[in-house]
Amino acid sequence: xxxxxxxxxxxGSPFSRRVEMALKLKGVEYEYIEVDLQNKSDLLLKYNPVHxxxxxxxxxGKPIAESVVILEYIDETWxxxxxxxxxxxxxxxxxxxxxxxxxxxxxxxxxxAGTEDREKAVEEACELLKLLxxxxxxxxxxxxxxxxFVDIVADFIGGYWLRDIQEIVxxxxxxxxxxxxxxxxxxxxxxxxxxxxxxxxxxxxxAYFRTRFGPKP
Amino acid sequence: xxxxxxxxxxxxxxVYRVIWALKLKGVEYEYVEEDAVYNKSDRLLEYNPVHxxxxxxxxxGKPIAESAVILEYIEETRxxNPLLAKDPHQRALARFWxxxxxxxxxxxxxxxxxxxxxxxxxxxxxxxxxxxLExxxxxxxxxxxxxxxxMADFEFGWLNLWLxxxxxxxxxxxxxxxxxxxxxxxxxxxxxxxxxxxxxxxHSAMLTYFKDRRAFFLASAKS
Numbered sequence: 001x002x003x004x005x006x007x008x009x010x011x012g013s014p015f016s017r018r019v020e021m022a023l024k025l026k027g028v029e030y031e032y033i034e035v036d037l038q039n040k041s042d043l044l045l046k047y048n049p050v051h052x053x054x055x056x057x058x059x060x061g062k063p064i065a066e067s068v069v070i071l072e073y074i075d076e077t078w079x080x081x082x083x084x085x086x087x088x089x090x091x092x093x094x095x096x097x098x099x100x101x102x103x104x105x106x107x108x109x110x111x112x113a114g115t116e117d118r119e120k121a122v123e124e125a126c127e128l129l130k131l132l133x134x135x136x137x138x139x140x141x142x143x144x145x146x147x148x149f150v151d152i153v154a155d156f157i158g159g160y161w162l163r164d165i166q167e168i169v170x171x172x173x174x175x176x177x178x179x180x181x182x183x184x185x186x187x188x189x190x191x192x193x194x195x196x197x198x199x200x201x202x203x204x205x206x207a208y209f210r211t212r213f214g215p216k217p
Numbered sequence: 218x219x220x221x222x223x224x225x226x227x228x229x230x231x232v233y234r235v236i237w238a239l240k241l242k243g244v245e246y247e248y249v250e251e252d253a254v255y256n257k258s259d260r261l262l263e264y265n266p267v268h269x270x271x272x273x274x275x276x277x278g279k280p281i282a283e284s285a286v287i288l289e290y291i292e293e294t295r296x297x298n299p300l301l302a303k304d305p306h307q308r309a310l311a312r313f314w315x316x317x318x319x320x321x322x323x324x325x326x327x328x329x330x331x332x333x334x335x336x337x338x339x340x341x342x343x344x345x346x347x348x349x350l351e352x353x354x355x356x357x358x359x360x361x362x363x364x365x366x367x368m369a370d371f372e373f374g375w376l377n378l379w380l381x382x383x384x385x386x387x388x389x390x391x392x393x394x395x396x397x398x399x400x401x402x403x404x405x406x407x408x409x410x411x412x413x414x415x416x417x418x419x420h421s422a423m424l425t426y427f428k429d430r431r432a433f434f435l436a437s438a439k440s
Contacts, residue, residue, distance in 0.1 A: 050353050068316070069309050069313050072312060073305055089279055092287075095286045096281070096286045099285070100267065131267055
């Protein structure tokens with residue numbers, strides 16, 4: 001499909017990185033547009049009037065918002081390197097776990113970085129990640145032998161985001177004692193040939209987290 | 218599709234989405250009522266250990282939970298009377314609005330489980346989301362899916378019967394016809410569809426059930 005693909009994104013966002021990972025895995029060329037969240041452009045507001053957020057993928061002038069929706073679109077449009085499995089039941093399981101990560105894990109993990117009732121938040125997050133680890137079982141990736149839909153949606157957990165935030169905030173969530181299989185998976189994730197080129201620069205991310213979540217002087 | 222079972226709870230709009238999809242596509246299934254709120258069965262806990270909720274679709278012994286996931290599964294295994302367009306961009310829009318409905322569902326129901334100032338605030342928030350739905354989601358289309366109903370219509374199908382029941386019991390009008398003419402017109406079209414008309418819970422039973430639920434929520438909030 002000869003075409004114009006643009007992505008409105010933010011360098012440090014796990015949500016827009018999901019989309020970049022998918023595009024890179026499938027070898028899709030795209031124009032990257034960095035968005036200033038403090039100063040949203042008219043173009044972004046035109047393409048995502050409902051949420052006014054990134055990521056937004058614009059394909060031949062047509063915008064799509066919400067990273068998980070974008071991933072499904074990408075998988076349907078570009079057939080190389082399928083993200084979802086072929087079997088309908090396996091697809092349902094992938095969608096179920098993607099939803100679990102998005103709706104349960106992500107909010108719970110963000111709560112851990114907050115200051116309210118942190119101990120309880122960490123306990124809850126650990127319980128949820130335990131369920132995710134059980135789903136992983138002994139697979140290399142959630143997608144099996146290779147990266148798939150769920151791995152990409154779990155990028156916040158697998159990539160450096162969670163590891164670095166938990167260290168800066170001073171909480172223990174994803175540790176080898178707590179979640180050995182998930183830790184192993186996250187090592188595979190960050191070392192994957194395509195993923196490792198598509199994570200935000202780690203030092204820049206750490207500096208950002210220190211500002212945002214670090215102890216105040 | 219052989220051997221399909223749906224675990225449900227009769228007043229649940231989430232369950233009804235799945236019922237409508239199965240009926241629209243002519244899938245034979247066995248319905249099993251679960252007391253998913255007060256007395257979860259071992260069967261439910263086995264089939265949905267993560268969320269312990271309904272609906273759960275069990276196909277050839279394999280369970281699937283989460284209504285949006287179930288709908289996608291039914292769509293893929295039974296293409297007859299499709300819920301999603303062929304065009305990928307249209308499909309993305311249907312999924313976007315389905316997700317909007319999922320993400321905002323608590324905010325949309327909160328007016329029902331609150332009172333006083335909290336209810337006023339919750340009503341306003343619900344109306345903001347309904348405004349977005351009216352202008353951006355539905356727009357000038359006949360259905361969310363376009364000329365035919367689709368996945369997103371089922372997502373918002375609860376506006377048809379559940380919302381007026383909840384409004385009546387909670388004593389507040391959230392979606393006035395004058396303020397939301399397009400959504401109201403859509404509701405009229407939606408509820409006339411045979412699949413929907415023939416598959417709705419009993420209105421007076423709903424009133425009783427939801428009256429008890431509101432009382433329960435208000436009492437829990439006080440304790």
